[in-house]
Amino acid sequence: MPELPEVETVARGLQMTVAGRKIISVTLGKTDFIDNPAELEQQLPGQHISRIERFGKFMLVRLSREADGSNSATSGDSLLVHLGMTGHLSPHAAAEPFPKHTHVRFLLDDGRELRYTDARRFGRIAYLAAEHLLKELGRFGADPLEIGEAEFETLLRSHNSRIKALLLDQTALRGVGNIYADESLWRSRIHPMRIASNLSVKEARTLRKNLQAVLREAIALRGSSIIDFLDADGEPGEYQRRHRAYGRERKPCYRCKTGIRRAIVAGRSSYFCPKCQPAPRSARKRSKRRKTVTHRRKRTS
DNA sequence: CTCGATCCCTGGACGC
DNA sequence: TGCGTCCAGGGATCGA
Numbered sequence: 001m002p003e004l005p006e007v008e009t010v011a012r013g014l015q016m017t018v019a020g021r022k023i024i025s026v027t028l029g030k031t032d033f034i035d036n037p038a039e040l041e042q043q044l045p046g047q048h049i050s051r052i053e054r055f056g057k058f059m060l061v062r063l064s065r066e067a068d069g070s071n072s073a074t075s076g077d078s079l080l081v082h083l084g085m086t087g088h089l090s091p092h093a094a095a096e097p098f099p100k101h102t103h104v105r106f107l108l109d110d111g112r113e114l115r116y117t118d119a120r121r122f123g124r125i126a127y128l129a130a131e132h133l134l135k136e137l138g139r140f141g142a143d144p145l146e147i148g149e150a151e152f153e154t155l156l157r158s159h160n161s162r163i164k165a166l167l168l169d170q171t172a173l174r175g176v177g178n179i180y181a182d183e184s185l186w187r188s189r190i191h192p193m194r195i196a197s198n199l200s201v202k203e204a205r206t207l208r209k210n211l212q213a214v215l216r217e218a219i220a221l222r223g224s225s226i227i228d229f230l231d232a233d234g235e236p237g238e239y240q241r242r243h244r245a246y247g248r249e250r251k252p253c254y255r256c257k258t259g260i261r262r263a264i265v266a267g268r269s270s271y272f273c274p275k276c277q278p279a280p281r282s283a284r285k286r287s288k289r290r291k292t293v294t295h296r297r298k299r300t301s
Numbered sequence: 302c303t304c305g306a307t308c309c310c311t312g313g314a315c316g317c
Numbered sequence: 318t319g320c321g322t323c324c325a326g327g328g329a330t331c332g333a
Contacts, residue, residue: 001326032309057327085326086311101311120310122327161303170328178326267305268326 002083003057004144004175005218009237010089011054014061014114018091022048022067022109029103033084033118035126043077043127044106056140056174058082059089076130084122090115140174144211147173152208156196163199164192165266167211176211178268179246180218184211186245191277192263192270198280217242245271 002010023044031037050064061079081089092098094113098105104116104125116125128136142151155173159166166172167181176184185192187210190203199207223237240247244254249262253273261274 003327082327084310084328118310119312120326122310124328159302165303168327269324 001085001177001179002087002223003177003180004054004215005180005239006223006237007057007059007083007175008054008219009223010083011052011059014052014059014089014091018049018108018112018114019051020049021112021114022046023114024107024109027105027107029101030121031103033103033121033123033125035124035128039127040079040104040125044079047077054175055080055137056143056170057177076133078128078130078133080124080126080128080133080136081116082124084118084120084124086120087116087118087123140170141172142174144173144176145215147208149205149208153201153204156199156204159196161196162192162265163190163194163196163207164268164270166196168266168268175215178270179243180211180214182246182271183214183244185277186272187214189276191279192265192272193282194280195282245273247271 023046026041026044028034028037028041034040044063047063047065048067049061051062053060053062059081061081063077063079081087083089091108091112091114094107094111098113098115099117101119102115102117103121106114108114116123126136142155147155156163156166159172161169164181164185167176167184168178182192184207188203188207190199190207218237218239221238221242223239245260248260248271250259252258253260253276256273256275258273258275260271262269262271264270
């Protein structure tokens with residue numbers, strides 16, 4: 001499940017291996033996850049890949065009509081690529097047979113093919129001219145690695161949603177997904193159902209620090225390989241070995257040995273330590289009768 | 302504004 | 318061995 005660290009890893013790999021190459025042709029398979037497939041076929045051949053960067057969970061393939069994309073002669077057009085859950089983008093020898101679920105093949109001028117494979121097709125590819133790109137990118141929130149303390153504080157204060165939901169909201173912060181949300185909350189001892197605006201100043205600082213630390217450490221280890229994430233060289237990441245909460249249901253908390261719990265928050269599995277990350281009152285089972293019946297009973301299970 | 306539900310999609314795990 | 322069922326989850330969308 002590619003989140004910020006995994007996408008960063010792939011983008012860096014591609015920057016090393018395919019930046020500067022010219023796209024000769026484009027071959028499409030299934031296109032229901034592509035915004036404008038015909039435009040890919042029309043616009044891409046002849047353009048150069050000037051640079052590959054990460055933007056949230058997107059990869060941004062910057063294109064140029066010139067061989068040297070170093071200056072602003074770049075067309076400004078870009079390919080926006082989201083890996084969804086199971087997307088892969090990596091170069092291969094063009095002669096190598098391509099696997100099932102290979103939906104886009106960019107033939108490069110050095111005999112290789114940049115291939116996009118995605119079994120579930122939860123990903124997205126869009127060819128965007130400069131103006132549309134800016135508009136598209138404008139929908140997203142701050143980069144979690146760049147956001148400052150004051151801005152983070154303001155963000156939390158202005159949302160009454162659960163902190164987990166806020167972390168996952170790409171229009172609030174771009175790039176955080178389920179794994180790193182849970183990991184940063186565990187480190188910060190904050191329950192995923194806490195209301196963002198209710199966090200103390202100290203908690204907000206702690207959370208921002210831990211979120212950034214988790215993301216940086218994960219990038220250094222080339223991401224987490226949970227299901228089938230592989231970097232651009234086809235190598236798995238190592239960060240899954242460092243997970244302290246995510247995927248550890250019933251396993252002992254690394255701090256207090258209490259069994260890690262799993263609950264659905266913001267529609268996603270959320271893992272947390274019930275002792276280190278105390279639940280807010282608002283997280284108690286919501287009953288439609290709660291307004292009138294204020295009884296409390298012993299915790300069940 | 303915020304929530305949950307639903308859908309998209311396929312493969313892997315699991316039970317029988 | 319094979320089949321049915323459930324689950325994973327990023328994101329869009331819709332109704333409450």
